[in-house]
Amino acid sequence: MTAALEVRALGRRFGELEVLKQVDLTVQAGEIHALLGPNGAGKTTLLRILAGLCDATQGEIFIQGARSGTIGYREWRKLFSMVPSGERTSYQRLSGYENLVFFGRLYGLSRVAAKRRSGECLEMVGLADAASQRVGLYSQGMQKRLAIARALLVDPPLLLIDEATQSLDPEGARLTRVLAKEAATRGAAVLWTTQRLDEIRGFADVVTILRRGEVRFRGTVAELSGTVITRTFLIQVGAVGEMAPGELLEGVADITVAGDGHYRLSLKEGASLGSALAALVEGGVEVVACREEISDVEEAFVRITGAS
Amino acid sequence: MIDAHRPAVVEEIAKLGAFFRRNLLIAVSYRMAFIADWFNLVLQLVIFSLVGRLVDPTRIPEVGGRAISYVEFVTVGIALMSFVQIALSRVLSAIRQEQLIGTLDFLLTTPIAPTTLQIGLVVYDLFYVPIRTGIFLALASLFFDISLSPSGLLPALVIMLAFIPFVWGLGMISSAATLTFRRGTGVVGLITAAFTILSAAYIPLEALPGWARAFASVNPFTLALTSAREVLLGGAGWAPVGRAVSVFLPLAAVSVAIGVFSFRLAMRRERRLGTLGGY
Numbered sequence: 243m244t245a246a247l248e249v250r251a252l253g254r255r256f257g258e259l260e261v262l263k264q265v266d267l268t269v270q271a272g273e274i275h276a277l278l279g280p281n282g283a284g285k286t287t288l289l290r291i292l293a294g295l296c297d298a299t300q301g302e303i304f305i306q307g308a309r310s311g312t313i314g315y316r317e318w319r320k321l322f323s324m325v326p327s328g329e330r331t332s333y334q335r336l337s338g339y340e341n342l343v344f345f346g347r348l349y350g351l352s353r354v355a356a357k358r359r360s361g362e363c364l365e366m367v368g369l370a371d372a373a374s375q376r377v378g379l380y381s382q383g384m385q386k387r388l389a390i391a392r393a394l395l396v397d398p399p400l401l402l403i404d405e406a407t408q409s410l411d412p413e414g415a416r417l418t419r420v421l422a423k424e425a426a427t428r429g430a431a432v433l434w435t436t437q438r439l440d441e442i443r444g445f446a447d448v449v450t451i452l453r454r455g456e457v458r459f460r461g462t463v464a465e466l467s468g469t470v471i472t473r474t475f476l477i478q479v480g481a482v483g484e485m486a487p488g489e490l491l492e493g494v495a496d497i498t499v500a501g502d503g504h505y506r507l508s509l510k511e512g513a514s515l516g517s518a519l520a521a522l523v524e525g526g527v528e529v530v531a532c533r534e535e536i537s538d539v540e541e542a543f544v545r546i547t548g549a550s
Numbered sequence: 551m552i553d554a555h556r557p558a559v560v561e562e563i564a565k566l567g568a569f570f571r572r573n574l575l576i577a578v579s580y581r582m583a584f585i586a587d588w589f590n591l592v593l594q595l596v597i598f599s600l601v602g603r604l605v606d607p608t609r610i611p612e613v614g615g616r617a618i619s620y621v622e623f624v625t626v627g628i629a630l631m632s633f634v635q636i637a638l639s640r641v642l643s644a645i646r647q648e649q650l651i652g653t654l655d656f657l658l659t660t661p662i663a664p665t666t667l668q669i670g671l672v673v674y675d676l677f678y679v680p681i682r683t684g685i686f687l688a689l690a691s692l693f694f695d696i697s698l699s700p701s702g703l704l705p706a707l708v709i710m711l712a713f714i715p716f717v718w719g720l721g722m723i724s725s726a727a728t729l730t731f732r733r734g735t736g737v738v739g740l741i742t743a744a745f746t747i748l749s750a751a752y753i754p755l756e757a758l759p760g761w762a763r764a765f766a767s768v769n770p771f772t773l774a775l776t777s778a779r780e781v782l783l784g785g786a787g788w789a790p791v792g793r794a795v796s797v798f799l800p801l802a803a804v805s806v807a808i809g810v811f812s813f814r815l816a817m818r819r820e821r822r823l824g825t826l827g828g829y
Contacts (some may be wrong), residue, residue, distance in 0.1 A: 254824070256824060287824070290655075290824070293659045294658070294659070294821070295655055295658060295659065295821065295826050296821055296824040296826065297821045297822050297824070315661075315664070316558075316661045316662065316663050317661070318661075319659060319660060319661040319662075320661045322659075323659075324656070324659045326655060326656055326659075328652055330651065330652040330653075331652050331653055331655070331656045332653065333572065333576065333651070333653060334651065335575070335576045335579040335580070336572065336575055336576065336579075340572070340575060343568075344568050344569075344571070344572045345656075345660065347564060347565055347567070347568035348565055348568060348657075348660040348661070348662055349660060349661060350561055350661060352564070353564075353567075353568075356568075376579075
């Protein structure tokens with residue numbers, strides 16, 4: 243089956259600085275592919291190259307089997323739509339609705355279709371009430387939602403989404419993920435760049451981690467989590483026995499007070515969470531709750547990218 | 551969802567309609583700028599009519615055998631040069647504006663042909679500027695005792711329409727320079743001012759020094775001005791139109807060709823450097 247997006251040995255250099263090195267990436271139709279990486283990893287450059295805003299210095303790009311450079315820019319741009327990372331990418335003097343109608347027509351919709359679709363998309367992103375309001379009066383989050391609505395005007399085979407949830411509140415971020423998921427269900431391939439690690443679990447099908455322009459990990463979220471064993475937990479304690487928790491966990495874990503009945507527990511090499519909790523319970527400590535202090539995804543990301 | 555059956559040309563023309571509407575809505579949203587533009591135009595006319603009182607009427611050349619006042623002479627100059635100025639500056643500032651407000655990048659991710667983008671950015675002005683010029687001339691003839699020949703209006707429009715693509719081509723060359731060097735407005739303003747002074751827009755050719763007269767005689771702006779004066783003030787009918795059109799059309803072909811080429815070259819350079827959309 244032809245991949246919706248295939249990137250082969252892509253490279254980009256800005257003078258002496260090599261921002262992308264031999265990047266390979268494949269996104270299938272209906273797949274949500276998260277592109278993770280710290281600042282300066284090359285995520286946005288990669289998306290700009292895919293969108294034809296910047297040339298690659300080496301490598302090949304295929305969207306639905308069509309190779310970049312072998313078809314005209316106009317045809318190429320019909321194959322994707324994009325949610326750019328900046329907030330101000332719409333006309334501030336026009337209403338949200340007028341912005342969408344304008345861009346809808348640039349995408350080739352008739353005026354009637356553009357109007358109808360604009361209304362539908364504004365409804366989808368929860369901006370129906372602000373449709374006639376000037377974009378200049380929108381909050382950052384609303385402008386981001388508008389950018390998402392604009393990308394959904396047509397149903398292209400590929401959606402390039404750059405830091406879509408960056409300035410959104412939790413509900414806005416959740417809605418955006420739902421919309422991306424729906425687009426994927428309709429058959430679109432979604433390339434989703436983010437720095438919010440918490441959002442990829444249960445959302446992304448495949449994850450690629452970039453660091454300094456190089457692919458450092460490619461796999462599913464489960465495979466990413468599997469690269470580390472979580473070692474730091476936050477436990478909530480009800481009653482404490484005669485011995486202090488620190489003494490009970492001698493040789494198993496280090497424990498420090500986190501305040502208000504909470505302790506931070508760091509497992510020692512070779513120790514398991516079960517053995518630590520068992521030691522506490524046997525010592526008369528009532529363990530009310532236990533959760534990861536940082537998620538396994540975050541821990542894996544930190545380990546792979548070397549970020550702190 | 552996209553109408554795949556529409557021929558590409560029809561689709562691109564429809565996009566020009568979208569650009570026109572967008573620019574119209576944006577222009578209407580800046581009410582004060584619109585009013586200031588007209589105020590500035592009328593103010594220029596008032597100033598020149600006062601200056602006209604100081605000018606010896608015998609130093610103003612006859613047009614079509616008719617003695618004209620300085621206000622009449624300069625009104626056509628103001629009309630045409632403000633038309634040139636707007637045409638040039640709008641083409642130039644359109645790209646810059648998109649860069650500054652952050653919409654250029656996104657525009658360039660939509661499936662539009664480069665030519666559609668270039669025309670689209672100024673399509674509103676291509677309609678607005680001739681209308682503005684016409685209204686200005688009508689107001690001037692009403693309030694400043696300027697005797698325009700009604701039979702010259704249509705020939706003047708044809709001269710302007712033949713002149714637009716030439717100016718537009720210059721605008722595209724300027725916008726390519728803006729895309730490349732980011733700040734080209736000052737240079738373009740300087741060049742426009744030089745062309746204006748050396749074109750008999752405000753000062754009769756006869757009053758210019760020899761070297762300036764030599765430049766003005768080959769300046770296409772001079773031809774546009776003298777032709778417009780002949781038809782509007784001298785009642786020359788269609789006679790000057792043929793000569794003007796025969797000069798402007800090849801000039802327009804060259805300036806548009808260079809404009810399109812230089813714009814595409816600038817875009818290619820920006821993509822290569824990865825600096826498109828930066829400012």
